[in-house]
Amino acid sequence: ALERTLSIIKPDAVAKNVIGEIYARFEKAGLKVVAAKMKHLSRKEAEGFYAVHKERPFFNALVEFMISGPVMIQALEGENAILKNRDLMGATNPKDAAPGTIRADFADSIDANAVHGSDAAETAAVEIAYFFATTEVHAR
Ligand code: CMP
Numbered sequence: 001a002l003e004r005t006l007s008i009i010k011p012d013a014v015a016k017n018v019i020g021e022i023y024a025r026f027e028k029a030g031l032k033v034v035a036a037k038m039k040h041l042s043r044k045e046a047e048g049f050y051a052v053h054k055e056r057p058f059f060n061a062l063v064e065f066m067i068s069g070p071v072m073i074q075a076l077e078g079e080n081a082i083l084k085n086r087d088l089m090g091a092t093n094p095k096d097a098a099p100g101t102i103r104a105d106f107a108d109s110i111d112a113n114a115v116h117g118s119d120a121a122e123t124a125a126v127e128i129a130y131f132f133a134t135t136e137v138h139a140r
Helices: 011-015 021-028 042-049 057-067 081-089 104-105 119-129
Strands: 002-009 030-038 070-080 115-117
Touching: 002 021, 002 081, 011 021, 011 057, 011 070, 021 030, 021 070, 021 081, 021 104, 030 119, 042 057, 042 104, 042 119, 070 081, 081 104, 081 115, 081 119, 104 115
Parallel strands: none
Antiparallel strands: 002 070, 002 115, 030 070
16 A cells, blocks of 8 residues: 655764665655655653653663754655565664665664664554644655
């Protein structure tokens, strides 16, 4: 099915200057950028985005990391975009990520893991709406 997913290039990957290399992987896989913005998240924005994790032991470290520098946020559109993006990213922990995946190539740790991607259709819709007005998402 044609899907949209929310992708974030995290502060570690922005700092490494690999936004373009990561965009190239999306494009080569047939995913189109249909919305994008660079943003330095406030603490409230990061806490709200990751609210589902607020009881987890890693929550505070995750929020601190996500506000440590600007992130690049995009909505990606394509056939099976959610799973396709997850395959491109690789496992959450870069130690477990398959060779050739974004996290294997660019991530340093489970916190500084280069990218976020929605895990299901319902969360994708919520996450896209968290960062983009409907007028900022461009069908193409
Ligand atoms: P992300 O896909 O952005 O969603 C939540 C983030 O929490 C995850 O990527 C990791 O960067 C971070 N995290 C830190 N520790 C863990 C953990 N033990 N399990 C899952 N996610 C973790």
